[in-house]
Amino acid sequence: MAYKIKESTCVGCSACHDQCPNHAIVEKNFVLSIDPTKCTECIGFFSEPQCVAICPIPRTIHINPDVPRFQMAV
Amino acid sequence: MESGEQKTIALLRVMQPAGQENGGKGCGSKGSKGKSSCGSSAGQGDLSPEIWEKVKNHPCYSEEAHHHYARMHVAVAPACNIQCNYCNRKYDCSNESRPGVVSERLTPEQAAKKVLAVASTIPQMTVLGIAGPGDPLANPEKTFRTFELVAKTAPDIKLCLSTNGLMLPDYVDRIAAMNIDHVTITINMIDPKVGAKIYPWVFYNHNRYTGVEAAQILSERQLLGLEMLTARGILCKVNSVMIPGINDHHLVAVNKAVKSRGAFLHNIMPLISAPEHGTFFGLNGQPGPTAQELKLLQDSCEGEMNMMRHCRQCRADAVGLLGEDRSAEFSTEKVMAMEVDYDLASRQAYQEKVEVKRQAVVAARNVELATLAGERSDISILIAVATKGGGRINEHFGHAKEFQIYEVSTAGSKFVGHRRVDLYCEGGYAEEDSLETVVRAINDCHAVFVARIGGCPCEGLKAAGIEPVDRFALEYIEQSAIAYFREYLERVRSGEVEHQQRGDADIRQGALIA
Numbered sequence: 395m396a397y398k399i400k401e402s403t404c405v406g407c408s409a410c411h412d413q414c415p416n417h418a419i420v421e422k423n424f425v426l427s428i429d430p431t432k433c434t435e436c437i438g439f440f441s442e443p444q445c446v447a448i449c450p451i452p453r454t455i456h457i458n459p460d461v462p463r464f465q466m467a468v
Numbered sequence: 469m470e471s472g473e474q475k476t477i478a479l480l481r482v483m484q485p486a487g488q489e490n491g492g493k494g495c496g497s498k499g500s501k502g503k504s505s506c507g508s509s510a511g512q513g514d515l516s517p518e519i520w521e522k523v524k525n526h527p528c529y530s531e532e533a534h535h536h537y538a539r540m541h542v543a544v545a546p547a548c549n550i551q552c553n554y555c556n557r558k559y560d561c562s563n564e565s566r567p568g569v570v571s572e573r574l575t576p577e578q579a580a581k582k583v584l585a586v587a588s589t590i591p592q593m594t595v596l597g598i599a600g601p602g603d604p605l606a607n608p609e610k611t612f613r614t615f616e617l618v619a620k621t622a623p624d625i626k627l628c629l630s631t632n633g634l635m636l637p638d639y640v641d642r643i644a645a646m647n648i649d650h651v652t653i654t655i656n657m658i659d660p661k662v663g664a665k666i667y668p669w670v671f672y673n674h675n676r677y678t679g680v681e682a683a684q685i686l687s688e689r690q691l692l693g694l695e696m697l698t699a700r701g702i703l704c705k706v707n708s709v710m711i712p713g714i715n716d717h718h719l720v721a722v723n724k725a726v727k728s729r730g731a732f733l734h735n736i737m738p739l740i741s742a743p744e745h746g747t748f749f750g751l752n753g754q755p756g757p758t759a760q761e762l763k764l765l766q767d768s769c770e771g772e773m774n775m776m777r778h779c780r781q782c783r784a785d786a787v788g789l790l791g792e793d794r795s796a797e798f799s800t801e802k803v804m805a806m807e808v809d810y811d812l813a814s815r816q817a818y819q820e821k822v823e824v825k826r827q828a829v830v831a832a833r834n835v836e837l838a839t840l841a842g843e844r845s846d847i848s849i850l851i852a853v854a855t856k857g858g859g860r861i862n863e864h865f866g867h868a869k870e871f872q873i874y875e876v877s878t879a880g881s882k883f884v885g886h887r888r889v890d891l892y893c894e895g896g897y898a899e900e901d902s903l904e905t906v907v908r909a910i911n912d913c914h915a916v917f918v919a920r921i922g923g924c925p926c927e928g929l930k931a932a933g934i935e936p937v938d939r940f941a942l943e944y945i946e947q948s949a950i951a952y953f954r955e956y957l958e959r960v961r962s963g964e965v966e967h968q969q970r971g972d973a974d975i976r977q978g979a980l981i982a
Contacts, residue, residue, distance in 0.1 A: 405558050406573075407602055409547030413674075424546075424573060440674050447676040450548065450557040 396430035397443060398458035403451050410445035410455065419445065428458070435464045519732070522649055522703055525594045525819070526626060527790050529650065529705065529733060531778050531883050534790045535859040536826045539595040539628070540586050540798075542579035543571035543784040544610045548602035549634050550670045550686065553748040554709060554739055560784040561600035562747070563654035563707055564630050566740050566976075571601050571785035572800055576610055580617035584808045586787055586798055587622055591818035593787075595650070597628035600784030605635040608642075615646050624812055626650060630707070634672060634686055636693025644700050651697055652705040652735075653690055657715055658725045660684040665714050668748070691729060698730030705733040705776065710757050710765060711749070712739070723769040734769060735776035738762050738975050759912055759973035763884060777885050780870075789857045791870055791886070829859035833946040837880050840950060845957060847967050848877035850884070851949050852910040852934075854918045861940050861948060865921035871910055874945065876953040881946045888976045907932045911973040914956070917948060933970070 396418075399410070406424035416439075418432035428445070436443040446455045457463070512520045527534035548561065555562040560569045574582065583596055596618055598604045604611040615627050629643065630652040643651065657663040663683025670682040677685055697704050706726045708719050715722075723734055739756035741749040748754075757765070766775050780790045788794035852871040854863035873885045887909035889902075903925050910916055915935040919942060929936045940948035959965045 407546040407548065407557060409549070409602065409606065412547065412607075442675060444674060447674075448547075448549065448671045450551055 396433035396458040396461050396464070397428055397435060397445060397455050398430075398460075399426050399428055399445075400454045400456065401425065401427075403454045405451060407450065409448045409450070413444035413448050415439040415444065428455075430458055430461045433458075433464070437464055437466055519703070522626075523732075526628070526650060527595065528597075528628075528652075528735075528776065528779070529703065531776070532826070532830070534778050535829070535855075535857055536592060536789075536822050537595075538590050538593040538787070538789045539597060540583065540593055540787045541571075541597045541599050541782070541784050542582060542614060543573050543601050544576055544579050544614050545598055545600060545604040545607035545784075546573055546602045547606045548632075549606040549672070550603070550632055550682075551668050552632075553666055553668060553754075554711070554741060554750075556746045556750075557602075558746070559601075561602055562740070562781075563632060563709070564599045564652065564779075564781060565783050565786075566781040569783045571783050572795075573601065574785075574800060576613040576617055578800055578804065579614045580621060581806075581808065582798055582800070582803045583618050583622055583625065584810050585803045585806045587625060587815065588808055588810055589797075590788065590794070591815045592822050593625075594819070595626045595628050596622075597630060597650075599630040599652075603632050603634070604629050605631045605639055608635070608639060612642060612646065615648060619646065622810060624815065628652070630654070631693075632686070633690030633693045634670060635689075637689060637696055640693065640696040640700070643697070644702065648702070650703050650705070652707055653694055654707045654709070655687075655690050655694075655722055655726060656708050656711070657683065657718060658687055658691070658722050659718060660687055662715050662718050663687060666711065691725070694726060694729045694731060703732045704730065705735055706731045707735045707737060707779070709739050710736050710762060712755060712757050712761060714754075716757065716761070716765060719765060720768060723772055727773040731773065733774045733776050735779045736762070736766050736769065737779055737781055740781070740976060756975065759885065759887070759975050761972075762975060766884075778872075778883055780886065791855070791857060791872070825858065829944050829946070832944045833881070833950065836947040836950040840878055840880070840954060843878045843954075843957065845878050847957065847960065848875055849914040849953065849956065850875055850912050850970065851952065852887070852913040852916040853945050853949075854916070855945060859945055860942055861917045861945055862919050862942050865916070865918040865925055865936070868918075871906075871916065872945070873910070873913065874949050876949045878957075881949040881953070885975075887973065903928045907934065908974045909976075910934060912970045913973075914970060915952065917945070917952075933968075 404426055408421050411419045411421050416432045416434055418429045419426055449455045523529035525533050525537045527537045527539050560571050586593055598611050627648040628650040629648055633653040656666050660680045660683035664680045667683055669676050669678045670686050672685050694704055708722055710716055741754050741756055743750045769775055785795050787798050851874045853861055854865055854868035855872055856862045870886050870888050875882050875884045889906045889909045913934055915937050917937050917940055921936050921938055926936045960967045
């Protein structure tokens with residue numbers, strides 16, 4: 395249930411950091427990463443995932459293949 | 469001297485074409501209506517005293533000030549909320565700086581210390597700007613925290629901000645409250661159809677917009693922000709990137725639109741788009757303007773409002789006079805290790821001495837200008853100058869990283885631009901194509917003024933039709949330019965030389981990553 399930041403192409407601008415409604419993005423030494431336990435893919439908040447929308451480098455923030463997709467609790 | 473001065477004033481009034489205003493001591497350069505962008509006597513020209521107070525020692529807002537006063541930028545604002553086709557986000561924002569530069573990022577606390585360190589080492593540094601590496605208003609907390617700290621610890625330093633304007637309306641209150649009295653907005657278009665070719669997307673109100681819709685939002689917000697700022701008396705400079713074939717003609721309309729909203733200064737900068745920078749324009753062969761194309765556009769806008777011609781498109785961590793780069797002396801590591809003692813009184817004392825020097829430059833120019841009195845000619849020439857600052861010809865040809873360009877005519881002399889060149893003389897020996905690079909960069913000039921020059925480049929320059937001149941070494945630039953021009957006119961009149969138009973020049977060549 396999460397997006398993931400591709401470290402090799404991330405430029406560390408931290409634009410994603412302030413946009414996350416779940417505060418799931420952490421910054422350490424200009425490197426950003428998404429906590430998969432907190433990311434809801436912006437479902438329930440916005441129509442598009444905010445980090446993806448503001449990230450300037452294409453294909454840098456992508457669906458995390460290692461965790462299941464986010465499901466809204468019914 | 470009094471009657472000489474009065475004579476100068478009377479003659480200058482006679483020289484002005486009817487309808488042009490003149491503060492009485494303006495240098496009266498063509499087309500500028502005595503505006504301070506040309507550096508008239510004390511530079512004030514027809515500016516009100518309040519405005520002159522704000523700009524007279526800001527190196528970007530006053531061309532004359534930039535020979536004497538320094539500024540610094542701190543790269544505290546990495547995030548950006550839009551994407552421009554001339555920007556590669558690996559590097560600093562290209563709305564003020566040039567592609568290929570990566571500034572060292574700082575926290576607000578580190579930035580505040582850096583400001584104190586620079587202010588103590590470079591007492592003629594009068595301005596702190598936050599320009600990037602992204603958009604300051606996309607990082608409001610970091611930006612305003614930095615300003616807060618600096619205002620507390622270095623209260624005499626002017627605060628300056630540069631933005632794409634998307635979020636500007638939301639922060640005008642805060643900007644005014646912090647006494648930030650200089651703001652730059654990058655406005656490249658007022659027609660969203662033009663904008664769609666420049667901005668692939670804009671992130672606004674939790675959505676990514678594209679195309680004409682994106683440009684429409686950006687344009688409305690920029691112009692609204694500009695109006696809100698000028699309504700509060702905050703001085704606004706507008707930066708515009710000139711992109712031939714996309715907005716070059718359109719910028720005339722932009723010029724009028726920002727003037728009508730109270731912008732103080734318009735800075736039209738050339739697009740820089742080498743493929744090595746990896747920007748969309750660079751990779752797709754969109755060229756920047758030639759020197760002539762840029763000058764023609766700037767000249768055509770000159771009559772409407774003050775035009776800035778001396779922008780160096782510097783780094784988001786730039787330090788020093790505009791033509792130099794001392795950022796390496798103030799890396800974060802070095803700064804954090806420095807012991808800094810901020811001495812306001814000694815800064816002010818130093819700046820008073822700088823003012824005296826600055827007045828001397830102006831006085832010398834005016835004296836020389838008087839010798840042109842009564843001369844009438846349509847001829848104007850461009851002169852390239854190698855200088856380290858202070859308004860003097862004090863740089864060796866081979867050490868110059870840039871040449872300042874002055875236009876001289878019977879109306880006087882005027883700074884009209886600069887050209888970056890590769891270092892011609894590295895390690896004591898010269899490289900063949902370095903000279904070629906310099907010639908291409910100053911090809912539109914009749915002469916190049918230097919403190920010293922070697923024999924080999926001398927020959928190459930003459931062959932290209934550019935006269936190398938070192939007889940004014942260490943003297944004042946504009947005074948020398950006017951003296952040279954007077955002699956030039958005599959040589960033309962006596963038939964010794966035939967006046968010929970020079971060709972065009974390249975503003976910048978290659979992908980200088982510095």
